Amino acid sequence: MAANWLAPAGYARQYREEANAAPSHAHWLGTDEDGRDRFARVLYGTRISLLLAPAAALLSTLMAALVGGVSGYLGGAWARVAMAVTDLFLSLPWLFLLITVRALMPLNVSPLFSVMVTFLMLGLLGWTSAARVLCASAGSLRDSDFIRQARASGIRGARLFWMHVMPNLKPVLYAQFWISVPVFILSEANLGILGLGVAEPMPSWGSLLRELEGLISVGEEPWKFVPLILLVLVVSSFEMLLSSEKRMAA
Amino acid sequence: MMRQNTCFIAILLWIWTSVATAQSGGELRFCLHSEPKTFDPLKVEDDASVTVRYLTGGVLARLNRQTQQLEPELARSWRVSKDGRQIVFLLRSGVSFSDGTPFSADDVAYTVQQLMDPALHSPTGDAFRTGPGTAETKVISPTQISITFPAPVASLDRLFDQVAILPAHSGKKESAVLGPFMVADYQPGSTLLLKRNPNYWKTDEHGRKLPYLDSIRLDIVPNRDLEMLQFRKGEIDLINSLDSEYFDKLGTSSPQAVHDAGASLDSEQMWFNEVARAPIPAYKKNWFRSAAFRRAISQAINREDLSRLVFRGHAQPAVGPISTANKFWFNNKLKAEVYNPDAALKSLQAAGFRMENGTLKDHDGNAVIFSIVTNSGNKYRERMAVLIQDDLQKIGIHVNVVTLDFPSLIERMTQSFDYEAILLGLTNVDLDPNGQMNVWLSSSENHQWNPQEKAPETAWEAEIDRLMRVQASSGDIKKRKESFDRVQEIVVEQAPFIYLVNKNALSAVSPAVHGASPVILSPQTFWNVERMSK
Numbered sequence: 001m002a003a004n005w006l007a008p009a010g011y012a013r014q015y016r017e018e019a020n021a022a023p024s025h026a027h028w029l030g031t032d033e034d035g036r037d038r039f040a041r042v043l044y045g046t047r048i049s050l051l052l053a054p055a056a057a058l059l060s061t062l063m064a065a066l067v068g069g070v071s072g073y074l075g076g077a078w079a080r081v082a083m084a085v086t087d088l089f090l091s092l093p094w095l096f097l098l099i100t101v102r103a104l105m106p107l108n109v110s111p112l113f114s115v116m117v118t119f120l121m122l123g124l125l126g127w128t129s130a131a132r133v134l135c136a137s138a139g140s141l142r143d144s145d146f147i148r149q150a151r152a153s154g155i156r157g158a159r160l161f162w163m164h165v166m167p168n169l170k171p172v173l174y175a176q177f178w179i180s181v182p183v184f185i186l187s188e189a190n191l192g193i194l195g196l197g198v199a200e201p202m203p204s205w206g207s208l209l210r211e212l213e214g215l216i217s218v219g220e221e222p223w224k225f226v227p228l229i230l231l232v233l234v235v236s237s238f239e240m241l242l243s244s245e246k247r248m249a250a
Numbered sequence: 251m252m253r254q255n256t257c258f259i260a261i262l263l264w265i266w267t268s269v270a271t272a273q274s275g276g277e278l279r280f281c282l283h284s285e286p287k288t289f290d291p292l293k294v295e296d297d298a299s300v301t302v303r304y305l306t307g308g309v310l311a312r313l314n315r316q317t318q319q320l321e322p323e324l325a326r327s328w329r330v331s332k333d334g335r336q337i338v339f340l341l342r343s344g345v346s347f348s349d350g351t352p353f354s355a356d357d358v359a360y361t362v363q364q365l366m367d368p369a370l371h372s373p374t375g376d377a378f379r380t381g382p383g384t385a386e387t388k389v390i391s392p393t394q395i396s397i398t399f400p401a402p403v404a405s406l407d408r409l410f411d412q413v414a415i416l417p418a419h420s421g422k423k424e425s426a427v428l429g430p431f432m433v434a435d436y437q438p439g440s441t442l443l444l445k446r447n448p449n450y451w452k453t454d455e456h457g458r459k460l461p462y463l464d465s466i467r468l469d470i471v472p473n474r475d476l477e478m479l480q481f482r483k484g485e486i487d488l489i490n491s492l493d494s495e496y497f498d499k500l501g502t503s504s505p506q507a508v509h510d511a512g513a514s515l516d517s518e519q520m521w522f523n524e525v526a527r528a529p530i531p532a533y534k535k536n537w538f539r540s541a542a543f544r545r546a547i548s549q550a551i552n553r554e555d556l557s558r559l560v561f562r563g564h565a566q567p568a569v570g571p572i573s574t575a576n577k578f579w580f581n582n583k584l585k586a587e588v589y590n591p592d593a594a595l596k597s598l599q600a601a602g603f604r605m606e607n608g609t610l611k612d613h614d615g616n617a618v619i620f621s622i623v624t625n626s627g628n629k630y631r632e633r634m635a636v637l638i639q640d641d642l643q644k645i646g647i648h649v650n651v652v653t654l655d656f657p658s659l660i661e662r663m664t665q666s667f668d669y670e671a672i673l674l675g676l677t678n679v680d681l682d683p684n685g686q687m688n689v690w691l692s693s694s695e696n697h698q699w700n701p702q703e704k705a706p707e708t709a710w711e712a713e714i715d716r717l718m719r720v721q722a723s724s725g726d727i728k729k730r731k732e733s734f735d736r737v738q739e740i741v742v743e744q745a746p747f748i749y750l751v752n753k754n755a756l757s758a759v760s761p762a763v764h765g766a767s768p769v770i771l772s773p774q775t776f777w778n779v780e781r782m783s784k
Binding site for chain 1 (some may be wrong): 621636670
């Protein structure tokens with residue numbers, strides 16, 4: 001988060017005479033092929049992924065709650081229609097959809113806008129699996145004793161949903177949120193490897209991982225593996241967080 | 251005396267061993283990156299089929315890939331008429347196809363008729379179809395034939411480098427060949443085995459029959475990484491085209507295996523959208539249609555850095571539409587644009603632009619911002635775009651780099667014209683400028699900066715049209731050269747394409763292969779395959 005202060009240089013600054021340099025005092029992780037400080041780019045790339053992946057996860061979880069939670073609570077035709085729409089979204093080839101959206105976007109947009117759009121698209125397309133889980137959970141809550149009791153007491157509609165159903169869906173929502181974060185980080189990385197993620201010169205884990213494409217042996221330039229190690233660490237951390245959530249919920 | 255005899259025997263043994271090594275045969279192995287789509291030499295279009303045609307087809311004249319000169323093969327000599335419509339070949343006698351059928355002028359006539367048959371749709375024949383009508387063949391004798399085309403064909407004799415002669419009288423139309431090798435076995439998706447043609451007509455300077463190799467095994471391997479690993483393990487003997495990163499890596503472990511033949515004919519270039527109906531703001535169209543703006547951008551790009559950083563020094567700053575590697579057609583008067591951001595800024599200021607707080611603005615106060623689109627997945631182009639982005643930032647121009655999947659890019663480039671600048675490359679296999687007619691004629695679809703103009707929209711485009719037509723219709727090589735030299739000068743002056751670099755021809759050949767001499771023209775590593783051995 002403190003990339004601005006920690007980074008020895010801007011992520012776009014090109015030291016053209018020191019391109020492809022090995023780690024040194026001046027460049028802790030060396031420089032990339034265009035002479036940009038790799039440590040600075042890792043810091044900025046990590047910040048982007050750590051800020052925007054949770055934001056996209058929040059968006060997708062909210063959408064899942066809205067579509068899955070509400071339709072599950074209403075049940076009947078509402079649930080069937082919502083799940084049909086969800087299935088339709090699930091069957092979409094999301095990678096091609098993202099490529100198409102990227103192709104339709106205006107060309108003259110700043111790298112910051114492009115990164116926001118990338119994660120926004122991930123958020124808008126990533127709610128479907130969570131919606132199915134939430135629909136099932138809300139459906140089981142609808143017929144539970146305490147909801148029936150609340151209905152018998154005269155609580156109806158939105159109030160019943162917000163006061164009694166949603167609080168009981170929270171553990172599922174949290175779990176879906178934490179699951180989505182690493183999924184979106186990896187999705188952005190995949191898009192980056194395809195050259196369709198965050199626009200240059202802004203770094204992201206995806207664009208940093210592309211440096212590994214040309215490596216023939218692992219031992220050649222081990223410092224290039226730092227973004228990969230960071231990615232594994234962060235995704236593992238999110239998984240551990242999710243496990244601890246589950247344990248606490250149990 | 252005894253000592254003298256021993257020396258003499260030793261020298262004889264040494265000579266015998268040298269000759270034997272040079273002609274020891276063996277099997278050459280390398281990769282095709284795709285399945286050959288056809289073995290019919292007249293229908294060849296894809297790279298894999300071109301390779302098979304080169305190895306198996308016998309041609310009347312062959313372009314020497316090293317000297318770039320046309321040399322006699324099945325034809326002893328030829329004569330092209332002044333109007334460029336007729337060619338008379340004098341053929342070799344005593345030559346037979348691989349199945350033993352004798353070769354004669356009938357085979358050439360049959361091949362030309364097939365080549366020009368509209369029903370066959372031969373891609374090789376397209377170059378000969380410069381006007382309506384059919385080609386007339388006249389067999390003068392078994393060793394002499396005259397071919398007359400309906401309209402002048404530029405570089406008529408050179409085009410026969412691509413025409414493999416078919417047998418007119420053999421029952422095995424595709425398998426009977428006149429080239430050094432013939433197809434022996436084909437396992438789709440796996441390998442193609444070529445065996446030495448026992449009836450091949452050529453001999454070396456010692457009178458020994460060519461080719462030296464017994465066979466060639468072509469593995470069908472689409473993946474370049476896998477090809478590289480196979481080479482490292484010694485499973486294949488050559489890689490025809492390497493990228494600079496692999497070249498350097500391979501060079502570190504086996505410096506004797508890698509070959510940098512210098513600048514190739516391929517170029518990387520960018521251009522601005524000058525299409526009048528393009529959906530981009532009018533003020534941007536004004537910038538892009540200004541030669542001063544385009545020249546200034548060209549001047550502000552550090553081509554040396556593009557070569558050094560992106561291609562690790564294995565590329566040369568491009569001069570113009572013709573690579574310096576094209577010995578005859580390159581205009582020697584032209585020099586590569588010298589990187590000079592200060593001069594570029596001055597030119598822009600003279601053209602009405604001004605610098606405000608580090609941002610370049612036009613005379614209406616619009617900040618100069620544009621996007622450069624390139625195809626995603628091509629890291630060399632993406633990196634060139636990033637370096638150009640940084641170079642132009644120094645003169646206050648903000649560039650957004652956009653990578654698009656190839657179909658989307660092509661759609662924007664050719665249909666919607668919804669782009670500002672594009673960075674792409676051009677793979678050029680033809681030395682003759684006639685191969686570039688579809689780029690330079692203003693009415694052409696491939697006139698990328700402003701395709702399919704109903705009439706030339708600028709005076710310089712009209713002049714290029716005229717000069718290209720002059721060079722295409724003339725049989726006088728000097729006149730053709732003069733015309734195309736002027737085309738190159740106009741292109742450099744007007745900069746409709748901003749040429750960036752010419753990539754070097756990089757290849758790898760196993761030290762176990764003798765006689766290889768990689769060049770820039772395709773097929774770089776095995777152009778002299780008949781004299782290669784293992």
